[in-house]
Amino acid sequence: MDPDYLHPWLEALEIPPPSGPESADSGTEVLPLPGEVDQNFRLRLPDGTAYLLKISTSDSFDQSPILDHLAGKELPFATPRIVRTAKSSDGTTRVRLHSWVAGRPVATVVPRTRELRRSWGEVCGHLSHALQDLDYPAAERHYKWDPARALETRRLLPLLKAEEQALAEHFYALLEDLPLSGLRRSVCYNDAHEHNLITDAGGRHVCGVIDFGDTVHTVTISELAVACAYAGMDAPDPLGAMREVVEGYHAIFPVEENELEVLFPLICARLLLTVTAAAENRKLNPDNPYLSISETAAWTLLRQLREVHPRLARATFRVACGRSAHPTLAAYHRWAATAPSHPVIDLGGRRLTAVDLGVGSTLLGLNRNFEHLPRFVTHMRRLLEDQEAEVGIGGYGEARPVYTTDAFQGEGNSGPRWRTVHLGLDCWTSTPGTTVYAPLIGTVRHCGNDPTPGGYGGTLILVHEPAPGLRFYTLFGHLSPASLADFPAGTRVQGGQPIARLGGPEENGGWPPHLHFQVMLDLLDRSAEFPGVAYPDTADVWLGLCPDPRTLIPLSVPEEGQKLPAEESLLSHRKQRLGYTLSVSYHRPLTILRGSGSYLYDASGRRFLDTVNNVAHVGHEHPRVVEAIQRQAAVLNTNSRYLHPAVLQLADELTALLPDPLSVVHFVNSGSEANELALRMAESVTGNRRVLAMEMGYHGNTTRTIDVSSYKFARRGGSGQPPETQLLPMPDLLRGKHLTPRWDATGGPLTFLAESILSCGGQLMLPPVYLRQVYDGVRAGGGVTIADEVQTGLGRVGSHWWAFELQGVIPDIVTIGKPFGNGHPLAAVVCTPRVAAAFANGMEYFNTFGGNPVSCAVGLAVLATLREEGLKEQAQDVGQYLVSLLEQLRTDHPLIAEVRGSGLFLGFELASADLAPAPAPAAYLKNRMRELGFLMSTDGPHENVLKIKPPLSFTRGQADSLLKYIRQVFQEDGMRNE
The missing domain is CATH 3.90.1150.10 (Aspartate Aminotransferase, domain 1)
Structure with missing residues (x-):
């Protein structure tokens, strides 16, 4: 830019000019900004005040009346104010000095959160409200960026590539005959994209709106459509992102019913304007990259939206506005309340039971993957036998962990997600062949077979039109394909007519014999691939499209069970009833109901990869460990004063993993108890309670272990360092501090207690030979060494069974915690014969459940799993x-x-x-x-x-x-x- 170009304009606006090309400190700083029509500059005056300078030709749109109108409104965000104006002598150029709207553009915010997108919508709602009463004839223009006129850009199709043309044509078809005539109309800002919305420093809320050059008088709902189009860009789940914008907009400026019918097409219209304008601009102005700034993201979003059925988008936006997902849902329920219908399977006189396959269900046992379906078949048969029932019913709206395999995984705006919420009702039986009946008059819409593992197997879909304006569909899955031979598409069936038989596992997707019965108000132009499960964050939409099938079953059926209270209610109850010092993890607490392997599952069935819970040593709810608990608990669980072979076998197998002379075992229930006992044993050798421990060490929650745990006594709520506890500062290899251990060796023998890797200290590795130096020094003074292997033992460090082996030392006592029992209350203290003999002073150490048969069975299962699974x-x-x-x-x-x-x-x-x-x-x-x-x-x-x-x-x-x-x-x- 010519440094003298702006001087006349700055002089006319009474702005100090730049001192030179480099904008010296004493002058005005000038920064060119991108723009499609106007020339824009950011000015920073010597006193630090910032402004926006806009230079426009006489034929460009005048934003001044709009900005003046908004200046008179009470808005919860900033808009530019016109400070000064100037015009060239011939009237061909206008210059306006605007106040600078401070903050960060949404485009720079990572990540874009739900809170931010909702704020995005709220701001647009405020703009729609504020501009309703603006009478500005210049805004009633024929403008290329008006979404309502997007069909006019069809003429630009030849500028697109063949694949792009086909994609664009799909969306142009949505715009044909779009009912716009009855919609509200007003002046619309029409440009709520990520570069024009300004957020606060934290990027949480929109606090400013800039650039009103695209303002146009058009259908009011286009304001929301434009915002949704840009909010959906770069989102894994664009429809979910748009929903949040719609929620915010509707909360401020309620969306009308007829506007919801056109919202999705208008969103796509804005994207068509973006890509066609970019193609045209590239031809006319190849040197201005700003003119194509959103093109790539717009094409990506159009490809994503090609997979979204317009009526699913409408349902999503209806729910965002507090309406039912489908316009006929209320009519369906009114009809179903009195409609005559027939049972889909014969329930008359048959014993029924509720079947719960939710996240916390024990019916699934140890299995959640489709490879375990054969065992699930056995589970279901046993359940019905145990309940003395012939039919099990349940599942509508249920979050099921069985669907958390990769086949059901998708990518949401909050990371991986799984379709876990069941949309149908299941009727389970013990044997295949049960007859399935049509609930009412209908016509076969689809008849086919899905042979994939975990799929529907034989499938039938009926369409019903029982009343004027009411149409819905029923889906029957897991049928015997052979039984469907007489029901091709188009066949008319009567209520109560037999239409199929239930298939066996070999033909129904591998499941136990059962009927998946689902009601759909809209098939969304699908057939057997219509989803039977939904993502938890979209479940309210899908459940609104798929009402409860119980409405078509004339007999009373049992409820599966009580629904969980909301997390807020659980948290409040917990604070009232549980200890006041008990904390919860994370800013948003989790309700965890299930574990498997390296995963935990919340109440919605969402799968969380667990990198924290080392207590589940061989995997959450490992089948071998659970089976050992069940098997032994069914036989004997009593105290350790009786002889039992399991406790001796466990002691033998445990000591076989330890170096000599660690050979005497005391079984206890927890790591805290193990360290408490170890300190007592050490005291029997040293004759005192003097302990040398590590700074930031944590060894348990008993009084004695807290006294040697600076992680507890030296932090909030602690009583300070006891006189008998001496601390070694944490060695810090990163910063080169405290690498050589030094302590006061006077005053008698010491007990040295330390983790072999400092966990609460920050997973700190000790310097080489550090433990050897301490062990040698302590033992030279007649002391005892204790290795706390509660967190690091039993193979966790990989190269060795115990972390102390990394330092080439052998302690006098080793403590082992709950990872030994994979979460079951099992722990151990293993010591040398010398320590054991000193501790045996005549006072018996007895632990009722330390080494009981159930715990020993668990410990043996853990050790066997460690060995056999490597x-x-x-x-x-x-x-x-x-x-x-x-x-x-x-x-x-x-x-x-x-x-x-x-x-x-x-x-x-x-x-x-x-x-x-x-x-x-x-x-x-x-x-x-x-x-x-x-x-x-x-x-x-x-x-x-x-x-x-x-x-x-x-x-x-x-x-x-x-x-x-x-x-x-x-x-x-x-x-x-x-």
């Missing part, structure tokens, strides 16, 4: 792989100061360039990953270390998934260390 070796392999991925991430993001740990006991520390801790990004990462479906946690003195200690069933594929989303979050605003 989980120690898997921890080594996956841990090394995970470290390599984290090191790659560290290369790209210096905020990661260090990756550390061994096996699947890992951590990475977040710190600034000068190694100052970064707790805010760590907390953000933890909570953001929870939103995306990954459970992580923080540790360390500054809570700036992300710890990774998942079940040992954790795989390389799960490591890839974890790092994919960690890498994504590292691109977000919350990871800035400010």
Whole structure:
């Protein structure tokens, strides 16, 4: 730009000119900004005041009346105010100085949250309300960016590629005969895209709107359509993103019924305007990239929306506006309340039972994947036998973990998601061949077979039109294909007429014999591929399209069970009834009802990859462990004063994993109890209660273990360091501090208690030979060494069974915690014969349930699983792989100061360039990953270390998934260390 170009305009506006081409400090700073028609500049005066300078030709649209109109409205966001104006002597050019709207454009905000998108809609709702009474004849123009005129751009199709033309034609067809004549009309801002909306510093709310050059008088709903078009860009689930904008808009400016009919087509119309204008501009103005700024994102969104049925979009927007998903839902319920119908299977006189397959159901047993369907068949048969029932009924609206396999996975705006909410009603029987009946008069719409595992098998769909204006469909799945031979499409059936028989597992998708019965108010132009399950975040839409099939069953059927209270209610009740010091994880607490392998499942059936709960050592609810509990609990569970072979077998197998002379076992119930007992045993050797421990150590919640745990006594609520406890400062290899242990050895023998890797200290690895130096020094003074392996033992470190082996030492006492029982209350203290003899002073140590038969069966199952599944070796392999991925991430993001740990006991520390801790990004990462479906946690003195200690069933594929989303979050605003 010629530095002298603006001087006359600045002089006319009484603005100090720039001092030179480089805009010296003493002059006005000038920054050119992009624009399609006007020339735009950002000015910063010497006093720091900022303005927007717009230079327009005489034939460009005059925004001034609009800005003046909005200036007289009370809006919860800023709009530009006209400060000064000037005009060229010949009247061909106008210059306006606008107030600068401060903040961040939405385009720079990562991620775009539900809160932000709702605010996006609210702002547009306020604009629609504020512009309703604006009478501005110049806005009643024939304007190319008016979505209502998008069909006119069909002439530009030859400028598009062949594939683009076909895609565009699909959406042009939606615009033909669009009923726009009866819609509200008004002046619309018409440009609520991510570069024109300004947010607050945190990117949570829209606080300003700029650039009113596209304002036009058109159908009012186009304001919302334009906002939705841009809000849907770059979203994995664009329809879900648009729904949030619609919710915000409707809350401020209610959407009318007839506007909902045209909203989706107008959204697509705006995208067509974008891509055709870009093609035309590329031809006419190839040197202005701003004219094509949204083209790529618009084409991507159009391809996504090609897979969205317009009536599904309408249903989604109806629900966003507080209406029923389908316009005929109320009419359907009125009709069904008195309609004569027939049972879909013969229930008369047959014993019924409710079948609950929800997230917390025990019927699914240990199985959730389709590869386990044969066992599920057996489970269902046994359930009916146990209940002395012939038919089991249930499932409508139920969140089912059986659908959390990859076949049901999708990508939502909050990470991976699964279609878990069941849309039909299931009628289960013990044997195939049960007759299925039509509930009322209908016509066969579809008859076919889905042979895929877990699919529908034989399927029949009927269409019913029982009253004027009311049409709905019924779907019958898991039928015997052979029984459908007489019912081709178009066949008329009567109510109560036999139409099929239930298929067996070999022909019904592998399921137990049952009928999947589903009612649909709209088939959405589908047939047997109509979904039988929905994503939890869209379930209200799909359940509105698929009303409860019980409405067509004339007999009373049992309810599956009580629905869970909302999370807010559970949290409130918990605060009232449970201990006041008990906390919950994450800003938004989770209601967890199920576990399997490396996953936990919430009440909606959403699957969370668990990288936190090391207690589930061999995997959540491992089938072998659960079976051991069930088997032994059914036989005997009593105290340890009786002889029993299991306790001796467990002691033998445990000590076989430990080096000599660690050979005497005391079984207890928890890590706290193990460390409490270990301290008593050590005291019997040293004759005193003096303990040398590590700073930030945590060893339990009993009084004695708290006294040696600075993580407890030196932090909030603690009583301070007891006189008999001496602390070693945490060695910090990253910063080169405290690498050599030093302590006061006077005053008699010491008991040294430490984790072999410091967990609460931040997954800190000890310097080489650190433990050997302490062990040698303590033993030289007659002391005792205790290795706390509650978190690190039993193969977690990968290369060894115990973390102390990484340092080449052998302690006098080892404590082992609940990972030994995979979460069952089983723990152990293993010591040398010398320590055991000193402790045996005549006072019996007795633990009622330490070493009871059930716990021993569990411990044996855990050890067998570790051996037979090679989980120690898997921890080594996956841990090394995970470290390599984290090191790659560290290369790209210096905020990661260090990756550390061994096996699947890992951590990475977040710190600034000068190694100052970064707790805010760590907390953000933890909570953001929870939103995306990954459970992580923080540790360390500054809570700036992300710890990774998942079940040992954790795989390389799960490591890839974890790092994919960690890498994504590292691109977000919350990871800035400010």
